[in-house]
Amino acid sequence: MSRIRVTNLTKRFGSSTIVDDLELTIEEGEFVVLLGPSGCGKTTTLRCLAGLETPEGGTISFADKVVHDAERRVSVPTHKRNIGMIFQSYALWPHMTVRDNIAYPLKxxxxxxxxxxxxxxKAAGMVDCEQLLDRYPSQLSGGQQQRVAVARGLVSEPDLVLFDEPLSxxxxxxxxxVRTQIHQLHQRLGFSAVFVTHDQSEAFALGDRLAIMKSGxxxxxxxxxxxxxxxxxDYVAQFIGMANRLDLTRHQDGWKxxxxxxxxxxxxxxERGSTDTVVARLRRDDLRLHRPDDRVAPGTTVLHGTLVTTEFGGRHHDVLVDVDGQKLTLQADTREHGGWLPKAEGGHPVVVSFRSSDVRVFDAExxxxxGASVVTPIRATGSATS
Structure with a gap:
C-alpha cells in the first residue's frame, strides 16, 4: 500500500462548511493524528475517508485508486475501501461472541x-484477547471491549486503519x-492509520505526524x-498546553x-518596527515560583504578582497567580515550597520567573x-501537504 492523498476536500452540512478545502498526504505505514477541539472537523474528515460521509468537493485516493472524486461523481462505498475502523463506542454486535465480532469484516x-x-x-492474540473469544460483549470490561474492537479493525489487514477517539x-x-497497546501494534505491524483525538497527550504519544485542525x-x-x-x-500553542498567556507591549527599554x-x-x-504588541506563551512547567525575597537566577524574567489559589497534588502544588489581571498557572515543588505555600492566603505577594528560551511569541494575527521572521500558519493558504 502506497500513500493516501486527500486533495481540496470540502464537506458542508447545510450552510455550514465543516471541512474547508483540506489537503493531506498519509505515507505508507504512517500514523497521522487529527488533533483539535470539538467541532473543528476532524471526525468529519475521518468519516469522509471511511466513506461514511460524502464530500461536496475534492478527491481521496488510496494508492492509485480514487475512492472519491466529487467532480466526477465517484464514491466507492465503505465496504469496498479496505479500511478498518475503531469507534469511540466500541460498536460491537451484542448478540455475537468476540470471535464472531472479530470475524465480521472477513465475512x-x-x-x-x-x-x-x-x-x-491471530488478531485476538495481538491484543491479548484469545481467552475472551467465546464470551459476549456484555461479559467484557470497557478495556476488553475496546481491545476486541481494535482486533476487529486489524483482522482483515486493511490499507488504512481509522481510529475515532477510541480511548475517550x-x-x-x-x-x-490501550494507548500503549495501539502504539506497540503500529510499531510491529506498520499499518497506515488516522487517529482522531482532542487529547494532546494521546496525539504526542501515538503520532508520526500531527495534523492540528481549526474550523475545518x-x-x-x-x-x-x-x-x-x-x-x-497562537491557536496551536494554546491547544498543545501553552496555556499561560502574557500580552506584551514594546517600550524603549524592552517588552513589558x-x-x-x-x-x-x-x-x-x-525586529524593531515590525509590531508593537505581541503575545507570549509558556507552559506551566516553564514557570518557577518564588517568595518576594528569594534569589532568582540571573538573566531570567521576573514577574511580580499575587497568589490566587493553591491545590495539593502530592509532589507538587498546582498554583494560580495573578499578574495585573493575567492569570498564570504553574506547578510548585512540594519539597521546596511545601512549608509556606499551603499556609499562604489569596493575595499573598509572590514572584514568578522563567527563561527566555521557554517563551514562544506570536503577533497580533x-x-x-x-526573531526577524514570521511563520505563516497553514490556514493562511487553506491547505497542507507533507
Whole structure:
C-alpha cells in the first residue's frame, strides 16, 4: 500500500462548511493524528475517508485508486475501501461472541481463506484477547471491549486503519494501557492509520505526524517534536498546553507586561518596527515560583504578582497567580515550597520567573514570531501537504 492523498476536500452540512478545502498526504505505514477541539472537523474528515460521509468537493485516493472524486461523481462505498475502523463506542454486535465480532469484516469481504487459516485467533492474540473469544460483549470490561474492537479493525489487514477517539470512554489507567497497546501494534505491524483525538497527550504519544485542525482547516502539520517545540500559531500553542498567556507591549527599554515588568524574549524578540504588541506563551512547567525575597537566577524574567489559589497534588502544588489581571498557572515543588505555600492566603505577594528560551511569541494575527521572521500558519493558504 502506497500513500493516501486527500486533495481540496470540502464537506458542508447545510450552510455550514465543516471541512474547508483540506489537503493531506498519509505515507505508507504512517500514523497521522487529527488533533483539535470539538467541532473543528476532524471526525468529519475521518468519516469522509471511511466513506461514511460524502464530500461536496475534492478527491481521496488510496494508492492509485480514487475512492472519491466529487467532480466526477465517484464514491466507492465503505465496504469496498479496505479500511478498518475503531469507534469511540466500541460498536460491537451484542448478540455475537468476540470471535464472531472479530470475524465480521472477513465475512463481509468473503475472505474465507483468512477465516480458515486462523486470522481471527491471530488478531485476538495481538491484543491479548484469545481467552475472551467465546464470551459476549456484555461479559467484557470497557478495556476488553475496546481491545476486541481494535482486533476487529486489524483482522482483515486493511490499507488504512481509522481510529475515532477510541480511548475517550476508558478510565485513565485503561486509556494508558490501550494507548500503549495501539502504539506497540503500529510499531510491529506498520499499518497506515488516522487517529482522531482532542487529547494532546494521546496525539504526542501515538503520532508520526500531527495534523492540528481549526474550523475545518489544517493549522499545522508536523512531527510531535516540531509541534511541541515550534507551534506555528497562537491557536496551536494554546491547544498543545501553552496555556499561560502574557500580552506584551514594546517600550524603549524592552517588552513589558501590563504590570510594567520587563519580559526577556531572547532570540524570539521581534525586529524593531515590525509590531508593537505581541503575545507570549509558556507552559506551566516553564514557570518557577518564588517568595518576594528569594534569589532568582540571573538573566531570567521576573514577574511580580499575587497568589490566587493553591491545590495539593502530592509532589507538587498546582498554583494560580495573578499578574495585573493575567492569570498564570504553574506547578510548585512540594519539597521546596511545601512549608509556606499551603499556609499562604489569596493575595499573598509572590514572584514568578522563567527563561527566555521557554517563551514562544506570536503577533497580533496569531502567527509565530522567530526573531526577524514570521511563520505563516497553514490556514493562511487553506491547505497542507507533507
Amino acid at each position: 463481509v469481504r468473503r475472505q474465507k481463506d483468512a477465516l480458515r487459516t486462523g486470522a481471527v485467533e 470512554n476508558l478510565d485513565a489507567r485503561l486509556r494508558d494501557q 482547516r489544517l493549522e499545522q502539520v508536523d512531527t510531535p517534536q516540531q509541534v511541541f517545540d515550534e507551534p506555528s500559531s 507586561a501590563s504590570n510594567g515588568d520587563v519580559v526577556h524574549l531572547g532570540d524570539r524578540t521581534p 496569531g502567527r509565530a514570531v522567530r
